[in-house]
Amino acid sequence: MAGTSQIVIDQVSHTYRPPRGREVLALQDVSLEVRGQEFIALLGPSGCGKSTLLYLVGGFLPATLGTIRVDGKPVSGPGPDRGIVFQHFALFPWKTVRANVLYGLEKLGLPRAERERRAQAFIDLVGLHGFEESYPSHLSGGMKQRAAIARTLAIDPEILLMDEPFGALDAQTRSLMQSELLGIWQRSPKTVIFVTHDVQEAVYLAERVVVMSARPGHVKAIVDTRFGCSDPSVFKSKAFVDKVDEIWGLVRDEALKAQGNQSP
Amino acid sequence: MKAALVRYAPLLILAAAWEAAVRSGVVSELVLPSLTDVVSAWVKLLRGGDLWLNTAASLYRTGAGLLLAIAVGGVLGITMAWWRPVNALASPLVEMLYPMPKSALIPVTALWLGFGDGSKILLIFLGCMLPVTLGAFNGARASDQALVWSSRSMGASRLRVLWDVVLPSALPEIMNGVRTALALSFVLLVSSELIAARSGLGYLIGFLGEGGVYDAMFAVVLTVAFLGFFADRVYQRLERRVLRWRE
Numbered sequence: 299m300a301g302t303s304q305i306v307i308d309q310v311s312h313t314y315r316p317p318r319g320r321e322v323l324a325l326q327d328v329s330l331e332v333r334g335q336e337f338i339a340l341l342g343p344s345g346c347g348k349s350t351l352l353y354l355v356g357g358f359l360p361a362t363l364g365t366i367r368v369d370g371k372p373v374s375g376p377g378p379d380r381g382i383v384f385q386h387f388a389l390f391p392w393k394t395v396r397a398n399v400l401y402g403l404e405k406l407g408l409p410r411a412e413r414e415r416r417a418q419a420f421i422d423l424v425g426l427h428g429f430e431e432s433y434p435s436h437l438s439g440g441m442k443q444r445a446a447i448a449r450t451l452a453i454d455p456e457i458l459l460m461d462e463p464f465g466a467l468d469a470q471t472r473s474l475m476q477s478e479l480l481g482i483w484q485r486s487p488k489t490v491i492f493v494t495h496d497v498q499e500a501v502y503l504a505e506r507v508v509v510m511s512a513r514p515g516h517v518k519a520i521v522d523t524r525f526g527c528s529d530p531s532v533f534k535s536k537a538f539v540d541k542v543d544e545i546w547g548l549v550r551d552e553a554l555k556a557q558g559n560q561s562p
Numbered sequence: 563m564k565a566a567l568v569r570y571a572p573l574l575i576l577a578a579a580w581e582a583a584v585r586s587g588v589v590s591e592l593v594l595p596s597l598t599d600v601v602s603a604w605v606k607l608l609r610g611g612d613l614w615l616n617t618a619a620s621l622y623r624t625g626a627g628l629l630l631a632i633a634v635g636g637v638l639g640i641t642m643a644w645w646r647p648v649n650a651l652a653s654p655l656v657e658m659l660y661p662m663p664k665s666a667l668i669p670v671t672a673l674w675l676g677f678g679d680g681s682k683i684l685l686i687f688l689g690c691m692l693p694v695t696l697g698a699f700n701g702a703r704a705s706d707q708a709l710v711w712s713s714r715s716m717g718a719s720r721l722r723v724l725w726d727v728v729l730p731s732a733l734p735e736i737m738n739g740v741r742t743a744l745a746l747s748f749v750l751l752v753s754s755e756l757i758a759a760r761s762g763l764g765y766l767i768g769f770l771g772e773g774g775v776y777d778a779m780f781a782v783v784l785t786v787a788f789l790g791f792f793a794d795r796v797y798q799r800l801e802r803r804v805l806r807w808r809e
């Protein structure tokens with residue numbers, strides 16, 4: 299493993315304890331190290347704790363057991379070094395698209411002209427030109443998702459946590475956004491943890507794919523998926539197809555287990 | 563224009579029916595002066611300046627009481643939603659006082675602060691604070707956790723999140739509470755001025771009624787009704803503007 303680990307997740311468990319209702323052990327004994335500027339994808343059946351793991355790294359929830367370190371320091375709360383794109387977007391409904399994107403930039407304390415320029419650049423990047431003054435309630439699911447991506451990318455965090463960021467997009471837009479993301483990652487390298495249900499997407503984007511088990515989630519397998527090219531024709535190559543098949547097999551087993559868990 | 567005409571047609575019909583009922587003698591002038599008499603009494607009151615002075619006094623009291631109620635109620639509701647100890651302390655009080663008929667406080671505030679502006683402002687403040695508090699509390703408690711996290715992850719401090727996320731999340735409920743408070747403030751204003759005041763629209767109604775000047779009394783009653791209606795209209799406009807992101 300070249301380079302040092304930027305994110306160290308060490309035997310982490312998380313239990314949800316809702317004020318009413320029963321406790322849920324969401325993550326059990328998860329260990330994972332992510333190198334600086336590495337792009338990893340997180341796959342696993344629905345409900346296995348992928349979002350929870352991102353919330354722990356983001357510092358929104360405390361680990362019930364174990365520790366998470368970022369740049370050597372234990373995570374004790376959220377911070378702008380770790381940008382997150384939430385699964386359900388979490389746009390401020392009372393702010394326009396532009397104001398949403400500007401929010402984080404204001405917090406960074408950038409000069410006004412620079413904020414405006416950056417906001418516009420990222421709104422254009424995600425294809426929302428012309429919708430700057432729209433409120434989220436007036437946008438489609440996919441547009442909201444792109445606005446949320448623009449908001450997080452604009453603050454250029456060192457670590458990018460993305461929770462199914464392209465889940466609401468149609469195939470064409472999704473493929474465009476994938477290349478944009480790779481472009482950004484190559485131009486200004488950052489550490490990315492990318493949650494997805496799409497095995498092809500994971501294999502295409504990530505350097506390593508982490509497959510999680512059914513709930514309580516832990517790391518079931520880590521597969522190296524570097525192909526050294528972001529050329530769309532890679533999809534057809536034998537190596538790519540084989541990797542996708544291999545990972546599909548792992549994910550399918552867990553999905554079946556997850557189904558079994560649900561029936562009494 | 564035409565739409566407005568259709569909208570206010572019931573009012574026009576009511577006015578015409580009023581005038582006809584009194585003119586034809588179906589209703590005695592002793593019970594209900596004719597509308598035309600009321601209008602001319604109203605013009606006279608305006609010319610004499612009495613109506614202006616008393617309206618100004620009343621509006622000052624409602625305005626000051628309401629502003630205080632909104633500021634204190636909003637802050638109290640949000641802090642109750644955000645800090646458990648505050649909630650534990652304030653919540654039983656709020657629950658106990660909420661159903662109390664606020665007009666019961668009229669003699670109390672008069673006893674404390676006398677017959678002037680202070681007692682009305684305090685009464686309206688106390689009476690109107692709870693609907694705003696409850697609105698702010700419910701609204702703030704329902705604020706989406708992901709929005710709070712979102713704001714925190716972009717560098718907002720815990721305190722800053724209250725302003726950036728919790729307040730705007732609670733705003734629709736707060737504005738609802740304020741609308742209730744607005745209506746309540748008129749009720750409290752007029753009844754307290756009827757009982758314990760030497761100026762204001764409520765006082766004027768009582769004064770004219772006791773003096774038997776019924777056309778002028780009705781003129782003031784209509785003024786109060788119109789002010790209440792107008793305030794609610796303006797408020798609804800403001801609410802739509804402030805909450806236009808919800809449409």
Ligand SMILES: Nc1ncnc2c1ncn2[C@@H]1O[C@H](COP(=O)(O)OP(=O)(O)OP(=O)(O)O)[C@@H](O)[C@H]1O
Nearest residue numbers: 314316322324343344345346347348349350351513
């Ligand atoms: N606030 C909560 N309170 C109680 N249990 C929760 C809470 N949030 C999540 N869980 C439980 O924790 C488990 C993991 O949830 P999580 O959202 O992390 O799954 P996920 O892998 O992101 O699923 P998906 O792919 O459907 O988004 C689930 O079984 C869920 O029921």
Ligand SMILES: [Mg+2]
Nearest residue numbers: 348349385461
């Ligand atoms: Mg999830």
